[in-house]
Amino acid sequence: MQNDLSIGEMPLSNAPSEASGLRAEELPVTRIEATRGWQSINGRELWQFRELLYFLTWRDVKVRYKQTLLGAAWAVLQPALMMVVFTVFFGRMAKVSSGDMPYPVFAYLGLVPWTFFATGMANAGNSVVGSERLITKIYFPRLAIPFAAVGAAVVDFLIAFALLLALVLWYGIHPGASLLLLPVVFAPIALTALGVGTMLAALNVAYRDFRYVIPFLTQLWMFATPTVYMQPDAGTSGGVRALLFLNPLTGLISGFRTVCRGGGIDWGQWGLSAGFAVVVFFLGCLIFRRMERDFADII
Numbered sequence: 001m002q003n004d005l006s007i008g009e010m011p012l013s014n015a016p017s018e019a020s021g022l023r024a025e026e027l028p029v030t031r032i033e034a035t036r037g038w039q040s041i042n043g044r045e046l047w048q049f050r051e052l053l054y055f056l057t058w059r060d061v062k063v064r065y066k067q068t069l070l071g072a073a074w075a076v077l078q079p080a081l082m083m084v085v086f087t088v089f090f091g092r093m094a095k096v097s098s099g100d101m102p103y104p105v106f107a108y109l110g111l112v113p114w115t116f117f118a119t120g121m122a123n124a125g126n127s128v129v130g131s132e133r134l135i136t137k138i139y140f141p142r143l144a145i146p147f148a149a150v151g152a153a154v155v156d157f158l159i160a161f162a163l164l165l166a167l168v169l170w171y172g173i174h175p176g177a178s179l180l181l182l183p184v185v186f187a188p189i190a191l192t193a194l195g196v197g198t199m200l201a202a203l204n205v206a207y208r209d210f211r212y213v214i215p216f217l218t219q220l221w222m223f224a225t226p227t228v229y230m231q232p233d234a235g236t237s238g239g240v241r242a243l244l245f246l247n248p249l250t251g252l253i254s255g256f257r258t259v260c261r262g263g264g265i266d267w268g269q270w271g272l273s274a275g276f277a278v279v280v281f282f283l284g285c286l287i288f289r290r291m292e293r294d295f296a297d298i299i
Contacts, residue, residue, distance in 0.1 A: 124197025
């Protein structure tokens with residue numbers, strides 16, 4: 001006996017939907033098209049995927065400390081051990097000036113924000129390449145991946161900041177009400193990490209050489225930033241001062257250190273560095289958005 005009607009003969013437009021009971025022509029259609037040219041940051045889309053951003057951040061935190069003996073204690077040990085090393089070589093042997101602060105406090109106040117920046121930038125720079133399977137299978141705003149990497153570094157920063165407060169109080173330094181400005185001085189540091197990290201993430205997909213550039217850039221940038229030595233004073237040559245102040249982290253880390261010790265911020269210098277941070281953030285995101293349409297093809 002021959003069938004009077006085969007599946008191939010049934011018009012697709014008249015087939016009812018099992019999930020909703022609607023005909024196919026009545027179902028909503030979502031069309032995803034590749035972007036062209038320069039694209040702005042789609043804040044609305046990122047907000048719609050905020051739960052995904054949260055779970056990606058939590059995933060990065062758990063993966064980082066999975067199967068480790070000390071777990072989250074590494075967030076404290078990394079800047080603390082660096083403080084010990086720099087105290088021995090710079091504070092004791094080289095006699096690097098730390099102003100009116102003990103050198104261990106001076107160094108740790110610079111290393112905590114720097115460690116956050118370096119970790120966030122490096123992890124964000126490698127985040128897209130490390131999420132190859134996720135990117136090639138589903139659609140979501142790609143900016144969520146480097147943003148989540150920097151978000152995981154914020155968790156490390158908060159853990160290390162607890163030791164910072166204990167160290168400051170141990171040496172008899174009382175920040176007072178100036179500590180309330182901490183979110184203000186920390187935000188541009190996070191923006192700089194996001195901007196540089198997203199730009200490196202896009203470049204790392206297109207040119208795998210950047211996986212070797214990122215560690216070198218991190219080391220070079222650290223010694224170009226007054227983290228473990230004093231900022232340039234009036235006696236420093238004009239060329240050196242200009243190069244240091246072109247680095248947005250110069251004024252940002254100085255502002256962070258000043259807030260944590262209870263001093264007054266040089267708002268002119270900090271504002272210039274914060275302005276550079278905003279420019280770096282938007283430039284990095286624009287480059288990322290420009291290149292992201294090819295990620296699934298070349299990753």
